Amino acid sequence: MSSKDTTKLLNQLRHLMKDTSLFNGKQLSAYIIPSTDSHNSEYLCPKDKRRQFISNFSGSAGTALVTENNALLWTDGRYFLQASQELDTNWCLMKDGLPETPSIGEWLCQNLPKHSNVGIDATLYQEELYQNLQTKLNSNNLSLFHTKQNLIDLIWENRPKLNYEPLLQIDSKYTGLTTKEKLLSIRNELTKKSVHSTVVTSLDEIAWLLNIRGHDIPFGAVFFSYLIIDFDSCKLFTNLNRFDDNLKNALNEKDANFEFYEYDEFYNFFENYIRHELVGKSQKILLSSSTNHFIHSLVPINLIQQDLSILAKLKCIKNNCEIESAKKIHIRDSAVLTEFLYKLDWTFKNKELIEKNVLNEHDLAAYLDEMRSQQENFFACSFETIVGYGSNGAIIHYKPKLDENNKKIEKNNFLLIDSGGHYSDMGTTDVTRTVYLGDISTSTEYQKECFTRVLKGHIQLAMRVFPSGTRPELLDSFARQALWEVGLDYRHGTGHGVGALLNVHEVPIIANRKGVEILVNENMVITDEPGYYENEKFGIRIENCNLTVKASTKYQYASNVNFLTFEPLTLVPIQRDLIIKDLLNQQELDWLNNYHEKCFKIISEELKTANKIEVLEWLKEQTLPL
Structure with missing residues (x-):
């Protein structure tokens, strides 16, 4: 493990933080770079390793924070030694979990001037973490802003691209349950909770439900996708070039009623879905606290029921x-x-x-x-x-x-x-x-x-x-x-x-x-x-x-x-x-x-x-x- 000189990258990021065209006429005093992707994945596709790109720290857990004069990396005890070897002198290691180490919110409140703006890509931050941070900042006259585009992506030259490998359909003799049978259990839970639908963003949950595996993330056996489940249909958003007729027919057997959309259509579709299926009919949707904040921000708060993912609870019990x-x-x-x-x-x-x-x-x-x-x-x-x-x-x-x-x-x-x-x-x-x-x-x-x-x-x-x-x-x-x-x-x-x-x-x-x-x-x-x-x-x-x-x-x-x-x-x-x-x-x-x-x-x-x-x-x- 060795460090790299991050001076140039930090200067480029700080320049973008001052670009008022990106933030509705405001400048950022700090920018947060989480370790995950929009699906809250632990292991990442190379294109999503933004925190590693900016800091050189390659551990699976940690959050980077960049201000005009500071660059800090929070990580837990598994990675203290590794981070100390991989970070260069631009960075300060914040040993998360030790009594003397402030949280990111505490550090920002202690070190930023009042009325400063803190930026973050809201698709990369879990709702629960986002709300906790926003509450902390607001109580100290600081504001948390969504950025229109991820700032790391704007400075990342030759950012890796995803190679779409073929998907693997798993026979029910190994899975024990068909997708239709799993959907029945999910919809029974939706009925018990009196909600109309749920959004599934965790890639392993979608792979489990569909009995399909992929190679999109190293070591993950998953493929990039979003899923909206209600009582009438399942709306799957993924790379459709890999979903041939055999896969589609397998999912739609026994009237499972799947609808297929391109992965990049999800957020626009979901916004319209909320407007017509929930707001127009006063229906509620189940969202997990691990779902990213941007998804939560699209739903009126009175229509959200926040709870554990139904699929997470079902799949950890093996048949x-x-x-x-x-x-x-x-x-x-x-x-x-x-x-x-x-x-x-x-x-x-x-x-x-x-x-x-x-x-x-x-x-x-x-x-x-x-x-x-x-x-x-x-x-x-x-x-x-x-x-x-x-x-x-x-x-x-x-x-x-x-x-x-x-x-x-x-x-x-x-x-x-x-x-x-x-x-x-x-x-x-x-x-x-x-x-x-x-x-x-x-x-x-x-x-x-x-x-x-x-x-x-x-x-x-x-x-x-x-x-x-x-x-x-x-x-x-x-x-x-x-x-x-x-x-x-x-x-x-x-x-x-x-x-x-x-x-x-x-x-x-x-x-x-x-x-x-x-x-x-x-x-x-x-x-x-x-x-x-x-x-x-x-x-x-x-x-x-x-x-x-x-x-x-x-x-x-x-x-x-x-x-x-x-x-x-x-x-x-x-x-x-x-x-x-x-x-x-x-x-x-x-x-x-x-x-x-x-x-x-x-x-x-x-x-x-x-x-x-x-x-x-x-x-x-x-x-x-x-």
Whole structure:
């Protein structure tokens, strides 16, 4: 990771901020550049990486703010180290989440003169965030303005264009439900809420409903689109060149009644739709708080019912077909990573091979991606593979590049590997393993203790039994307790939902803060991923995907309350010789031994079928009882 000189770009942006023709005769004192697109996507198409373009910070989360004399970048603890390396001297890193760091609104109120104007592209800002910021600014005599055009786009020479690749229609034998059946559930919810329609802007929700996947956003399995759902029809806005008659007919089967429009027609159409279908008939529309502010601004406030997205709540509960697909896919995917770890271990125990070959993070990540891509029904990587050796492992979302930070991988330190895949038979994986390379006797007791305490946290969450409908933040501290009791912690969430050939990150989110109001229920795929990171030294994370299943309990609390626990989907061994056995209690030890027994029993069959006997023998050794 390295910085670039952003002086010229900031000067160009500041010049546009003074152009009164863009802002109804007013100048901007500040301009906000969020990290997302108009669909609130986590991963972005290259054409939408505006914040990265202006600041050079490449992390997935963060917001840039530019004033006449300042350039500031807010990001969270996952990216403090990365941002400090990628920002040049024009920028000030604002460590979001620390008590001493003001919010963007607080900083603006403290540093801008009264009656100053703050600009933002309202299609890139969630409604809830926009309203909070506007309230804060207005209370201090500052104004928040929509800009007519995104200012970054005006200075971005050779801005990337979108290449429209073919779409993939998923058979209902994998999805479990047809689009018509999903629409019935959505419209039942609309009826319960007494609303006429809803707008869907999240790309994974649209892909889920239509049973179609795309490649418009790297690692996302989605395609650019908007959707208006009411009781009479579904109006889809997308690139119609890719929607041939077969796709259209498939969506319209059984009278689903889809109407098709070009993607760029959405905002003008929606404005007219509001005027004729809602205002003229006094009908209400359901809008999610994650929908962008510009959409909200087009609807009279008395006609808006703001609530959680119906589709988000429906798709995070996996049906039987999706669950069976997930189990099969995780077996194939776990076999790949097991073979990769075997080859890595063998390489670092073979001195002759090490002397002849120079391994680095970038090439190792590319090799793992290539191995995964050879698997049956591989669709794409579910995120950019993380391979961090030594101090780079302490950069929580480190992505190896061919630059000066691309470390040679040597013996006697930790290597953190976080990777995953999308598979067209309806599955998405996300798994992290941390291994100590070389002679284990060179590891310190402190390193082993850190590894073991991360593992204890992983096991403690994996063993939990809890009522269906539990708030996800209530589960977070179980994974942190073993670290907390010795004064350690980590700056990221503990787990997240995983889509079915959809976004690798979805609700619910297990973290030490209150989040979106999605509760933990049966048949969700959720990760368990505590970690520990020591700047300039090493990083440790252990992550599995789990399925929430009914737990067997001694007593029955109430007839309508199920208790749940986690069933591991990921089946990859955890390095045994790094574990301080005496730090594990008997329950934790039993869980680990049972987990390893399951890994061997299931993955060995995959390896036998593929005639990978050497990998099988290695797996047998790695899964022996501790």
